Amino acid sequence: MGKTFKKPEALADAHTHYCPGCTHGVIHRLVAEVIDELGIRGRTVGIAPVGCAVLAYNYFTFDFQEAAHGRAPAMATGIKRVRPDLMVFTYQGDGDLASIGMGEIIHAANRGEKFTTIFVNNAVYGMTGGQMAPTTMPGQRTTTSPAGRNVAEAGMPIQMAELIATLKTPGYVTRQTVIKPKYITRTKKAIKKAFEYQVAGKCFSFVEVVSTCPTNWGMTPLEAVKWSEETLLAYYKLGEYKTPEQEV
Amino acid sequence: MGKKVLMKGNEAIGEAAIRAGCLNYFAYPITPQSEVAEYLAKRMPEVGGVFVQGESEVAVGYMLFGASGAGARVFTTSSSPGISLMSEAISYIAGAQCPAVFVNIIRGGPGLGGILPSQGDYFQSVKGGGHGDYRMLVMAPASVQEAVEMMMVAFPLAEKYRNPVMILGDGLIGQMMEPVEFPDQLSTEPSNKDDWAANGMEYRRSDKRNLVKSLYLDPEQLNNHNLLLKSKYERMKQEEIRYEAYNTDSDYISLIVSYGTMSRVCKTAIDNLKEEGIEVGMIRPQTLFPFPETAIHDAAGKPSCKSVMSIEMSMGQMVEDVERCVKGNRPVGWYGKCGGDVPTPEEIMHVIKEGI
16 A cells, blocks of 8 residues: 655655644645645745744745744835746734734735735734734733723724725635635635645635634633634635636 | 936935845835835836835845845945834944945934934944944935945945945935936956855755854854954954045144034035135045044144034034044034034034134
8 A cells, every 4th residue: 555645845854833723734734735736846845924924944845934023025026027937925923914914915916916915814813922812802802902802992803805805806715714624625625726826827815714812812722613613614704716717 | 437417315325225235125104215116116027126115124134134144245324213224233233244225314202303414323323323333334324426426335334244224414415406427337247155155055056054043042153243244344454444624734723523414514614614714624434434533633633723623413423433433632523513504604613713
């Protein structure tokens, strides 16, 4: 019997620094599998964010650049405009993308920059220790919303996929999750589709992935999966929000 | 060199970048340098180049960072408040050791200040602006022709040191029209960046991947990284100092240190004073970092020289460096204005006479 399961070539042989129950590892693997399958490792440049995935470049085996907080889409724009033949993706969390980097992501999407964004949404700042994010749920306790997110002051959580889908510029926008095996296959398909659009030079592609953060949610990994499914998925609806083929 | 053409400074700077072999330009509009973007919006498509109007100066800074990190020759132009916003990216670019050229056509500050010429960004350009221990190589042109010539050397210098280079002009350099000559041929080809740029392993025919980054969590590594950066800045001090000495063969009684547009007014004042029998010398730094420390120290120490004046369109910024160079050997004074009206030769003559 031959080997039926192996580490993707695009994924480094390394132990990650991610917490138990965190889904970054799964998402990294999916990205690596897609890059292998499309045969684009030698011309891919990843852009690491500021946040838990700041060291993402340690877990991949291709070129990487490291952005300042929120600025990855501007860097990706710079790379794609001078080297359209490179396959470029940003890998960003919700503090990075939906808070400090809101301007950069909206304008890159609106210009229709031909790169791919993997947006990992776990409703909290991870690296800095569990502060409230724009995606934190109403009533959700964090270190900077100890009584729970007060929507009268902080507003409602931002639904990034829906927001980006409102732009008239053609693009691919989807929201997926990896909290259970049945979702993982769909997420991989979405990531592959996103990269395929880029390989074809078609459009900007945005894959939001609803995730977990047991450490900063104060839960066990299993509790985190349950809370993510019951609470986050009720608000952050999965599905395809926009494809470049459709009229907006 | 080609034939002489009459050109506005901002447009000449845009054309100079193309002639220097830089076909990638990212920018955001701001007075008094928007003509560069307007010029290159037309010109870049003609030469197969790239122009992107970013959504902010913050984003533009990172477009430069990304493009430079991917191995491309890049530049932007802006003015003071815009450079403040780009300063975050400048710090990252210096930290990640990427070459990039920034042009600052300074306007009055602080805050929105005004839109007229100023030299109020000396500290920002020369001493930092962004966070952390970094330096830019800063050049200050005193004419449109010199701005063009500095643009031609800015790109090879940025690549030599893998460091941001800034051309520090003031509103007058950007706005005035002067005769200018461009070289017919590209001065340099972009250097090979395969040993560090994230430009695709396939492209380099290499199995080794490249990382462009500025994060060093280990204290020893970060200190070593900063020592490496420092060694580049020390090398700049050895190899890149440029300045002009004016009327320093005379037995001048006073020495002026002045740069950019201000130095041209000082030259007229020096010529007029000479006719009145008063000899004044001038050191005009063409690089503000590295600063012509020895030249100023030695010129101030000439036996005939009784005092030194730093004349600048700011409330006294470069004067701190002049004092540092003179080392207390002579009294150092300052004169300047930074509301937007450039001091006249008569004002300078008056100030010098008062000081004597």
